[in-house]
Amino acid sequence: MSQDDVVEPVTAYRAVALQSTCRAINRAPSTAAARDMIRAAIDQVADQVEATQRFVGGLRLVVLPEYLLTGHPIGEPLPEWCERAxxxxxxxxxxxxxxxSRDSGLxxxxxxxxxxxxxxGLYFQASVVFDPRGKTVLRYRRLNSMFAVTPHDVLDRYLxxxxxxxxxxxxxxxxxxxxxxxxxxxxxxxxARCLAMRGAEVFLHGSSEVCSALxxxxNVAKLxxxxxxxxxxxxxxxxxxxxMGLPAHSADGGSQIVDYRGNVLAKAGQGESMAANAELDLAALRRMRRxxxxxxxxxxxxxELYAPSYAGTSFYPPDTVRPGETERGHFLSTQRAVIDRLAADGLI
Structure with missing residues (x-):
């Protein structure tokens, strides 16, 4: 490792949960048009990150909302969404x-x-983190989804x-x-617990959800x-x-940063916003943990108390998806079968 590769740790810095508008590609007239919309969304992110960095001193981390570049599928066959989105x-x-990331140093x-x-023929929903050198340092693929393929659905091959x-x-x-x-x-x-067991200190949560003052x-789960x-x-x-047809502001607002004791440090209202920014004090977090x-x-x-219950129980089964053979209705029918089985067993 060269001297240029050595990076000093930072124990306190500011992060922002950047609240941005999503322009869904579902109604784009062609794959080419959909790809143009994705590129435009990335340009929007670049403009907003650059502007946010001018106003938030000490900024080191930016988290973007869920599926910001495309929106989510609303019935498109899996291969079609692969191609378009x-x-x-x-x-x-x-x-x-x-x-x-490299240009902004974030x-x-x-x-x-x-x-x-x-x-x-399949796709995964991924959260990817780039470091200030433009390197991919994290790729997490969503493990629980209602209508999309996850690693759990193809678990044996994935592992x-x-x-x-x-x-x-x-x-x-x-x-x-x-x-x-x-x-x-x-x-x-x-x-979250499995990630914390592996040392996680900062959870990066991209979401697209109903904002509520309630x-x-x-909101309970974040705390x-x-x-x-x-x-x-x-x-x-x-x-x-x-x-995509839904009232546009159904998923608008409430981006937030919560500290390690469950206190909300910053929270945005509705509309595009950088208001959800706050200092993350890793030194204080580590003192508390120790x-x-x-x-x-x-x-x-x-x-050890819980491990036997998990190891001996299966609700939603793994390995139910077959590439090229799975339609979106598969996920709903699988959940229905799980509910029927658990009801028959007297568990729900």
Whole structure:
């Protein structure tokens, strides 16, 4: 390693959950037009990151909302969404985002649909983090989804290719140990816990959700995941989703940063905003994690008590997706079969 490769750790810095507008590609007249919209979305991100950096001193981390570049599928067959919306991990779109990270000197977390050469005809929803040198330091693929393929749906083959470490990756960086949680996965405590077990200190949460002043399930979960794991949550929501028929502001506002005790440090209203920015104090987080106290919950976990229940129980089954043979209705019918089985067993 050369001297130029040595990076000094930072124990306090500012992060922003950037609240941006999503312009969905579903109604684009052609694949070429859809790809043009993706490029325009990346240009929008570049403009907003550059402007935000001028106003937020000490900024080191930017988290973008869920599927900001494309919106989500609304019934398109899996191969069609692959063609119109999914990014090639080695393609031009990711290269442009890596360039943005390098030019701005920031860590950038983007959530997008992406292809995988080992699974033709399928796509995964991924949260990817680029470092200030433009290097990909984290690739997390969403493990729980209602209507999309996840690694769990092709688990045996996925593990044979990538290994178990790929399921819950944590990036050890100069701004702390980063991990990603995608969208509604904030409601699944096991995801955050498995990441915390691997050292995660900052959860990067890209979302597109209904904003509410009430304690919605996701808002409750953000506070809970932070407090129960002693970790920061940087949660970026969309500022409206246009072009897919839904009222555009159904998913608008409430981007926030939550500290390791479950306190909201900053929160945006509605509209495009950089208001959800705050200082992340890793030194304070680490002091708390290393101090014996009642609310330091992570080192108090007694996993041996729970392991037999998890190991001996299966609800939603793995390996149900076959490339080229799966329609979107498969996911709903699979969940219905699970519900019927659990009801028959008297578990729900």
């Amino acid at each position: 999914a990014l090639d991990p080695d393609g031009a779109e990711y290269a442009r985002l890596a360039e943005l 860590f950038l977390c983007v959530n997008a649909y992406e292809l995988d050469e080992h699974f033709p 044979s290719i990538y290994g178990e470490d790929a399921l819950f990756p944590v990036a050890r960086t100069e701004i702390g140990n980063l991990a990603a949680i995608a969208s509604e996965e904030i409601l699944f405590p096991e995801v 304690l919605s399930p996701k 809970a995941r932070a407090a129960e794991n002693g970790a920061y949550v940087v949660s970026a929501n969309t500022s409206g989703v246009y072009g 101090t014996p106290e009642m609310m330091n919950l992570l080192p108090r976990q007694r996993f």
